[in-house]
Amino acid sequence: MKLEWVDYLILAIYFAFVLGIGWRLRKSVESSRDFLTSGRSVPVWITSLAFLAANLGAQEVVGMSASGAKYGIMTSHFYWIGAVPAMLFVGIFMMPFYYGSRARSVPEYLKLRFDEKTRGLNAITFAVMTIFSSGISMYALGLLLQLVLGWSFTASVLLSAAIVLVYTFLGGLTSAIYNEVLQFFLIVFGFTPLAILAVVKAGGWSGLQSRLPAVMTHSWQYVHTASENPMGVDMFGLVAGLGFVLSFGYWCTDFLVVQRAMAADSMSAARRTPLLAAFPKMAMPFIVIVPGIAAVALGQMSLGYSLPLKAGGGYDYDQAFTTLMAHFYPSGMLGIGLTALMASFMSGMAGNVTAFNTVWTYDIYQSYIRKGAPDAHYLTVARVTTVVGTALSIATAYVAQHYNNIMDILQLVFGFVNAPLLATFLLGMFWRRTTGHGAFTGLLTGTTVAGLALSLTVAENKGGWVAQLHRFPSSMAQNFYIAIFAWTACFLVTVFVSLFTKSRPAEELHGLVYGLTKIPTETGVSWYRRPGPVAVVVIVALLLLNIWFR
Amino acid sequence: MLDLRTPTGWFFTILGLILVMLGVFAPHLRASLSDLNVNLYSGMSMLVFGGTMLLLARGRS
Numbered sequence: 001m002k003l004e005w006v007d008y009l010i011l012a013i014y015f016a017f018v019l020g021i022g023w024r025l026r027k028s029v030e031s032s033r034d035f036l037t038s039g040r041s042v043p044v045w046i047t048s049l050a051f052l053a054a055n056l057g058a059q060e061v062v063g064m065s066a067s068g069a070k071y072g073i074m075t076s077h078f079y080w081i082g083a084v085p086a087m088l089f090v091g092i093f094m095m096p097f098y099y100g101s102r103a104r105s106v107p108e109y110l111k112l113r114f115d116e117k118t119r120g121l122n123a124i125t126f127a128v129m130t131i132f133s134s135g136i137s138m139y140a141l142g143l144l145l146q147l148v149l150g151w152s153f154t155a156s157v158l159l160s161a162a163i164v165l166v167y168t169f170l171g172g173l174t175s176a177i178y179n180e181v182l183q184f185f186l187i188v189f190g191f192t193p194l195a196i197l198a199v200v201k202a203g204g205w206s207g208l209q210s211r212l213p214a215v216m217t218h219s220w221q222y223v224h225t226a227s228e229n230p231m232g233v234d235m236f237g238l239v240a241g242l243g244f245v246l247s248f249g250y251w252c253t254d255f256l257v258v259q260r261a262m263a264a265d266s267m268s269a270a271r272r273t274p275l276l277a278a279f280p281k282m283a284m285p286f287i288v289i290v291p292g293i294a295a296v297a298l299g300q301m302s303l304g305y306s307l308p309l310k311a312g313g314g315y316d317y318d319q320a321f322t323t324l325m326a327h328f329y330p331s332g333m334l335g336i337g338l339t340a341l342m343a344s345f346m347s348g349m350a351g352n353v354t355a356f357n358t359v360w361t362y363d364i365y366q367s368y369i370r371k372g373a374p375d376a377h378y379l380t381v382a383r384v385t386t387v388v389g390t391a392l393s394i395a396t397a398y399v400a401q402h403y404n405n406i407m408d409i410l411q412l413v414f415g416f417v418n419a420p421l422l423a424t425f426l427l428g429m430f431w432r433r434t435t436g437h438g439a440f441t442g443l444l445t446g447t448t449v450a451g452l453a454l455s456l457t458v459a460e461n462k463g464g465w466v467a468q469l470h471r472f473p474s475s476m477a478q479n480f481y482i483a484i485f486a487w488t489a490c491f492l493v494t495v496f497v498s499l500f501t502k503s504r505p506a507e508e509l510h511g512l513v514y515g516l517t518k519i520p521t522e523t524g525v526s527w528y529r530r531p532g533p534v535a536v537v538v539i540v541a542l543l544l545l546n547i548w549f550r
Numbered sequence: 551m552l553d554l555r556t557p558t559g560w561f562f563t564i565l566g567l568i569l570v571m572l573g574v575f576a577p578h579l580r581a582s583l584s585d586l587n588v589n590l591y592s593g594m595s596m597l598v599f600g601g602t603m604l605l606l607a608r609g610r611s
Contacts, residue, residue, distance in 0.1 A: 006572065010565060017561045024552050046554055178554050185558060189565075189599070193592050197584055298583075305583060330579040332572040332589040336565065 001148050001326040007335030014339045015163055017182065018346070022167025022175045032378040035172035036358040037104050037263060042174065044269035046181050048276035051260040053180035056187065057348025058341055059137045061288050062144065066317035068292025069307065071231045072216030073549050074223070075292075076285040077238060080545050082247035084278050088535050090252040091261075091274035096519050097429050099262055099270040100511045106255040107363040113428050113512045115436030116367070121443060122421065123363035126255060127356055129414050131389065134352035135396020136411065141345045142397060148322045149338075157397055160342060164349050165390040169383060173263060173358070176350040180260075183343035184280075190340025191287045194321075197328045198294035202301070211297040220550040232459075232474025241480025245487040249418035253425050256355040267520050271531040278538045282545060288321075295320040349393070356389045357382055412454065412462060412479070419483040420446020420490030427494050430514045432506070438498030446490030453482045555607035562600030569593025 029035045042050075067075040103109040107126065111119035138161065142153040167175045202208055209217045215229055222228040223235050233242075251257060251274070261273035299306045305327050310316040325337045361382045370377075399406075420443050427434040427442075458464030459472035472478035509516050527533040572579060573590025581588070 006568065010568065013561070013564060017557060021552070021554075021557055024557075028551055041551065174551075178552070181554060182558055182561060185562070185599070189562070189592065189596055193588060197586070197588070201583060303583060326581070327583040328581050328588070330572075330581045330584070330588055332569050332579065333592055334581070336569070336592065 001322065001334070003149065003334065003338070004331040006332050007338065010332075010335035011339050011342070014186070014343065018163060018167055018179045021178050021182065022170040025171030025175045025178065028174055029170075029172050029379075031375050032361065032382055033104070033375075034174070035379055035382050036354075036361060037259075038172070038174045038177060040263060041265050042177055042263045044264055044272055044276065046177060047260050047264045047269065047273045049184045049280070050177040050180040050263075051257055051273050051277040052280055053184040053187070053344075053347040054176075054260055054351030055257055055348070056184070056284075056344055057137045057351075058144070058345035059140050059348070061187075061191070061341065061344050062140070062318055062321050064285075064288040065292035065295070065321040068289035069295050069315070069317045069320040070292075071229070072212065072293055073219045073285075073289065074215075074229060074231055075289045076219050076545075076549060077242060078247075079281060079285050080219070080542060080549075081239065081243040083251060083281055084538065084542055085243065086247040086251035087274040087278045087281065088538055089248060090258070091271050092531055092535055094252055094425070094429060095261060095271040095274070096267070096517060097512055097514075098258060099264070099267050100517055100520075102511075104262075104362050105358050106253060106258055107359055109512075110424075110428075110439070111363075111367075113509070114434075114439045118424075118436055118439045118443065119363060120368070121440065123359050123367075125417060127359050127364065129417060130256065130352045130356040130359075131392045132396055132410055133414065134349050134356075134389075134393040136400055137345065137348055137352075138393055138397040139400035141342075142401075144318075144322065144341075147319070148326075153401070157394060160346060161349070161390050161394050164346050164353060165386065168350055168353055168357075169386045172382070173259070173354045176354045177260060177263060179350065180347045183347040186336075186340045186343045187347075188280075188287070190336045190343075191291075193333065194324055194328055194337065195287050195291045195294075198291045198298065198324055201303075201328075202294045202297040208293060208297050211300055212293070216293060216296070218550060220546065226473040226477055231476055232472070233477045233480060237477050237480040237484070241484045245419045245422060245483040246416070246480065249416075249422035249483070249487070253418055253421045255359060256351050259355050259358065268522055268525075268529070268531070271520075272529070272534060275531055275534045275538060279541075282538070282541060291324055292317070292320045295324055298324075352393070353386060353389050357385045360385050360389070408462075412475075413451075415479050416450045416483045416486050417447070419450065419486040423487050423491035423494060427491065427498070428513070431495075431498075432509060432513050432515060433498055433503050434494060435498045435501040435503045437501040438494040438496075441497045442490040442492075442494030445493040446486045449489035450482050450486035453485050454478075457482075553607050555603045559600050559603030559605075559607060562596045563604065564600075566593045566595075566597030566600055570597060 033039050101112055107119045107123035110122050138157055142157040145151045145156040146153050215222045226232045226234045261270045264270040264273050307315045308319045329337050365381055424439045424443055454463040455466040457470045458468045459475040459478035462475045511517050522530045569589045570593035573587050573593055577587055
């Protein structure tokens with residue numbers, strides 16, 4: 001892929017705008033709350049697009065189109081059975097507790113609801129995970145730009161990290177959120193034309209259907225048993241593992257996304273943030289997965305396009321997206337597409353940095369290292385943490401470059417860290433009797449069970465270090481089932497221990513637990529400003545999509 | 551606080567202008583697989599979006 005001066009000009013304009021937004025917002029930061037929680041003042045259209053964009057890293061774009069090329073439209077399950085129902089749940093049922101409590105972060109909610117040790121466990125795991133995720137995605141971006149454009153790994157990693165650092169340092173969470181919205185629009189404008197051009201060239205959806213095996217263009221028809229589909233997953237693993245445990249675990253408990261909703265300017269806005277984000281989320285498969293599917297069809301049409309091959313043989317699916325761009329975008333639009341790829345990386349990284357920042361400053365530093373200092377002190381700590389967090393991410397990117405296998409394992413582990421946590425939150429929010437001891441033991445057991453399951457089962461050469469009691473048809477199936485085991489273990493142990501330990505008195509749990517919290521009912525505002533009706537519209541659209549592509 | 555629609559509007563107006571100019575003055579700039587003047591059409595859609603954002607921002611303030 002070759003860039004012209006105009007493409008660099010577009011990239012430069014983008015950098016100027018994101019830095020400019022950070023510069024303009026620097027004055028809005030007067031306290032640590034402004035810097036770390038946006039002072040709960042962001043309009044709902046902004047929080048909902050940021051909610052989506054913070055999760056939409058470059059890895060997701062490239063990975064999802066790669067998965068589209070490899071598995072076909074079944075990849076849409078990550079959106080249409082995974083993400084979207086979970087987003088509805090967090091908006092309707094969980095946000096009243098997150099936003100309604102005085103918590104500034106997800107770990108702090110655990111402290112208010114349970115106790116110090118549960119918070120500590122969650123805060124530390126989350127902090128470590130965020131830094132690693134940010135580093136791994138930085139590594140992926142550096143590698144991609146090196147491969148596609150021949151840019152130096154160090155230069156692209158340092159430049160993109162420096163820009164994210166400057167604008168989050170200046171304007172804190174508000175700046176990260178505002179830029180995420182700009183980045184989201186750029187992603188839409190940069191990637192949509194590619195999807196349209198590639199699909200039209202391949203003869204539309206019917207053209208794809210006639211050129212590809214039926215399993216590539218149907219999402220539900222081949223999941224009754226694992227052997228029918230290339231993903232190697234079955235209906236139960238898919239619905240319970242991905243649709244319930246993994247997706248709900250991520251969208252309902254991961255502070256990275258929840259933080260965006262908690263920055264909204266009112267309870268109603270906080271609840272509608274994930275609901276409104278569900279609309280663009282439902283459309284994402286058309287922009288990221290469908291081009292991958294089209295790439296396979298185009299490769300069979302003798303147009304001079306083919307998926308690149310890996311050195312070791314087989315297709316290099318990760319290059320599907322960028323090679324399509326090179327074949328469909330002329331200079332100018334190519335600059336937009338590439339800038340959009342950078343933007344998706346930056347929005348993901350800023351998400352990690354700001355979430356790490358808040359958890360480190362409030363849940364670790366203020367709770368365990370230095371209590372009761374004046375707010376100005378914590379604001380300084382937060383600013384310094386932005387720099388340290390970015391530096392740690394860069395260091396991780398270099399570690400990833402040298403120890404690829406360790407990163408592979410870590411990613412596997414992160415895959416199910418949120419799984420037991422979901423059980424903790426569901427019980428904590430909806431069963432008054434749940435105790436801190438129960439939550440803590442449950443979390444530890446859940447995580448241990450996940451680790452055990454991974455070391456006792458094997459799939460595609462992953463896991464099974466201790467013994468190989470069971471072989472899963474694919475590592476995706478392994479991931480789904482481990483998540484189910486971890487969730488179940490955490491759920492049962494939490495219930496069991498809670499029944500034998502003393503629960504907190506009801507008056508301490510107001511605003512934290514279902515039944516002791518006033519769930520806001522909204523009357524006197526038009527239906528599209530109320531969470532319930534918006535959720536119904538999302539559900540109908542979701543059903544139609546799943547039926548259409550079944 | 552900053553109205554985000556203003557910088558978003560300017561950003562897409564500028565990008566849209568660049569692409570439309572490319573589309574008009576270099577209409578034969580094509581990638582190997584596209585038969586369309588991609589720059590022109592994408593540029594126009596960005597101009598429309600950018601302009602709408604700027605109008606909305608002005609209408610509110």
